[in-house]
Amino acid sequence: MTFGDFLASEWDQFVAASDPGSYLQTTAWGEVKAVNGWSAHILDNFPNAGRIGAQILVRRPRPMPWGFAYAPRGPVAGSWDATSLGAFTEFVRRGLPTTAGRVSHVRIDPEIEADGPLDPDGALRRALATAGWRAAAPIQPNATRIIDLRADEDALWGDLRKKWRQYVNKARTGGVTVVDAGADRLPEFYRIYRETADRAGFLIRAESAYRDVWGAFAPSGNARLLFAQAADGEPQATLLLVRCGPRVVEPYGGMTAAGADSRANYLLKWEAIRSSREAGATSYDLWGLATGGIDHFKTGFGGREVRYIGAWDLVLSRVGRDVYDWAQRGRVWVARRRGGIPAAGSAAAYGAAD
Numbered sequence: 001m002t003f004g005d006f007l008a009s010e011w012d013q014f015v016a017a018s019d020p021g022s023y024l025q026t027t028a029w030g031e032v033k034a035v036n037g038w039s040a041h042i043l044d045n046f047p048n049a050g051r052i053g054a055q056i057l058v059r060r061p062r063p064m065p066w067g068f069a070y071a072p073r074g075p076v077a078g079s080w081d082a083t084s085l086g087a088f089t090e091f092v093r094r095g096l097p098t099t100a101g102r103v104s105h106v107r108i109d110p111e112i113e114a115d116g117p118l119d120p121d122g123a124l125r126r127a128l129a130t131a132g133w134r135a136a137a138p139i140q141p142n143a144t145r146i147i148d149l150r151a152d153e154d155a156l157w158g159d160l161r162k163k164w165r166q167y168v169n170k171a172r173t174g175g176v177t178v179v180d181a182g183a184d185r186l187p188e189f190y191r192i193y194r195e196t197a198d199r200a201g202f203l204i205r206a207e208s209a210y211r212d213v214w215g216a217f218a219p220s221g222n223a224r225l226l227f228a229q230a231a232d233g234e235p236q237a238t239l240l241l242v243r244c245g246p247r248v249v250e251p252y253g254g255m256t257a258a259g260a261d262s263r264a265n266y267l268l269k270w271e272a273i274r275s276s277r278e279a280g281a282t283s284y285d286l287w288g289l290a291t292g293g294i295d296h297f298k299t300g301f302g303g304r305e306v307r308y309i310g311a312w313d314l315v316l317s318r319v320g321r322d323v324y325d326w327a328q329r330g331r332v333w334v335a336r337r338r339g340g341i342p343a344a345g346s347a348a349a350y351g352a353a354d
Contacts, residue, residue: 008027011027016244020110022111025073025076025244030055031216035208037059037060040055040057041099043091052088054108056096056106058103064323064324066104066317068103071106080112082130086130092314093314097316104315105315107311109142113306113308132314133312134315135311136312138311144306145285145286147159147283148303156274157270157274159302160300160302161299163300164266167267168266170262176236178227178268181225189210189225193238217243222244226238226240228255236255236258237253238254238255239268240253246281247281247284247285255268269301272284
């Protein structure tokens, strides 16, 4: 199947049914990124055996003549082996420039666990290298915690650390409640997220970016906005969840200073996990382990730490790639200076899907 010759719903069904399958590979995410100047191209070998494909986003930063291509959490595959990867690589080399024009390089970062069942002793990474891919700097979090929701609720509760259960109960006793909300409360979400970013020192986008995420995923029931709020209704913590198939991810969230005191964020996280299971999800992705504090907080909710094989680049133009690297370093430096952030480090944990 070639670029443009596909049904969006069929591709999305393939992504949702895949293991792994990420919301970042759905056409809804392509719609989100289109607002920021990215064009989406589906590269899919359906109906061939060993199906493998990717939604590749391409952006052309001015004044460069090359585009940068990125398949967030792609490719998606029914078969992960050297033959499939080789075919996908050749498909990218031939097909992407034809549809998207001049491209410097393509970056992928599949959600494949390093040394896991699909990468025994690094076999998948060796296959990528053989096909011409080279390890690259990550864009998405390269480690996360995933909670298996197939266990019953009592077992999930028991997986929380004792102190975490105490904090959840403290928040409840203090009158904190968790509620679902709609688009009308996105400004409150953004205020808390902004406060968290300023306090922790990471970059976020304008409020409109998160409205775009909501607008793309909420109509299909694949986005949830949750608040933990005090007895007087004041929001103290928030999460924006996105679902793909049986998997729920929490890419965006934050809390106020009052929420830290009341432990509202502990109750919010537990209720997000519990209610996702209740809604039929089978896994909950805590999305990233960036710093010691974040890692410690998330570890207390159980689950299993997963480290991925990382990002990989396929260079289509060596000159274009060198120019892109130079321009990207300058862009990041300017963005962090404008945001008052002196050093890199924590941005990848929050809004990394942006």
